[in-house]
Amino acid sequence: RAMELPPSHFLAARAAAVALGYLCYLRGGPGRGLELRELRRARRQDIDDVGHKYYLELELEDVLDKDRTVTCTAEVLYPLGNKSSAPDVQVTVQGELRSTEEADQEFYNRMRSLEKELVAENIPDSHGNVPPELEPIHLLARVASGYLIWQNSTENTKFHLARVKRVKQVKRNDEDLQFDYVVLLHEMVSQELIPWEVTVLWHPRRGARVSRDRRQTGHGAG
């Protein structure tokens, strides 16, 4: 009952973007950014009264370690009707992702020991540059964006992180690092750039979690 889709079909590509967003949120970090190398296979199933389910086989790469790829299977279920409900995503990653323990700890220590909280804007800059010391901040933004993409996608949207408009570190009394971001999400179908406030808490062992997010009104490009 599941129909085969050519991997070039836009429905397959959009579902893959949701799976990638979810994975970036779950497995990404300041030392790891995941990107889609190839969508190998896609199938689609209409489940009566429930929604549309996609079965995907993906090949992923770590943006900091491009020679290695990892295979992943994902199921993305877009629920019917209720638009404020996030797609349900299940993923299985086959194989090991490169360990980022050392880099994570070093980033953590560096951020905790800053005298003044980190503040930055426009990552990347107009020419696509990201200063090396801001690369982990950029990667953490991809983690946060992964959450937003997962939570807000429908079959009619395809989101990517276009740019970090602004980021501000917030000192905390507990062990987490906190970063308040304003990210610009590019939505492919409408071509709009949507500014979105998102707060990320991160710890080297506990990973990342989004504690707060709010879509800003108005254009990101206007």
Added chain:
Amino acid sequence: QLDFWLAPRGLGFPVDIRVPFPSLQPVKAHLEASGVSYSIMIEDVQALVDEERTQMLRSSRQRPLTTNTFNYEAYHTLDEIYDFMDLLVAENPNLVSKLEIGRSTEDRPLYVLKFSTGGTKRPAVWIDTGIHSREWVTQASGVWFAKKVPTPPGKDSCVASILDTMDIFLEIVTNPDGFAFTQTQNRMWRKTRSKHAGSICIGVDPNRNWDAGFGEAGASSNPCSETYHGPYANSEPEVKSIVDFVKSHGNIKAFVSIHSYSQLLLYPYGYTETPAPDQKELHEVSAKAVAALSSLYGTSFQYGSIITTIYRASGSTVDWTYNQGIKYSFTFELRDTGRYGFLLPAKQIVPTAEETWLALKVIMEHARDNMY
């Protein structure tokens, strides 16, 4: 003398203010007394401005004297690209000429480079880049293509053989108003910069303004939308000038419009699910072109019709050119797939242009070998 970089919009919305030094203490005192919390985003704006000015002076002092010293691995301003075109023509007077096909809304010239070894209105290939201004790797690739064409063969006798029987037209900055705007005001600007009665919003999506399914599903009638189709087909001078050129030339055999990002090679249609009559052939040419592209750096592209591969889009360029009888009508979406998106690092310009050129050659050769 406060300079609002993010103006007050309403309760709960942040406000960004550049505060001149003499006003710093009074402003802080006022905010604190009113219980308004604030944080410092940039300590010293002047320092940033000074740094930028130094960098720009440094690069302008190195204005290239020939197209051999032009830096293809960097993004350039509109003036630099227009200067480059003049250098290229001066260096290759028997091959390259510059045509002005119209003027933009803000009265900038719309230049097309013509590459021709002679003849009269030979069958031709058209390539345009930069129709969407924020897609910077496309204009940059266009500059690289322009340099590639006259560069002596040896390795690339294929281009020489194409030029034996065909002309190449290349419009590098198809949307100069938008491009200037991305450099000075808003890096993410996509559309033209035309004003329309009844709306404060500016600009029309030049890839929804063509007369193919104009105004149908797949474009927006809202002037504030990024896919606004405009008040009527060809309302935008940037589009109308190409329409007039194509119609009066009458012998264009292949038309390629270049965008970024997504790594796709697309053919008509976008405005309807009805397959193009030449779908099978276009699909085969696409497969060959994509294989050639991928052979260089392993960059993988998907390909197919616009409507099945990316989304429904009405009033798009290649739907119009195809319906005019230009069979080999293609749209590219270049690197990448979203990691940098529109903000592709400059060091990827040349690899992107190189691989895309291989695909373009497949299309041009096919047109040459399958004259109609």
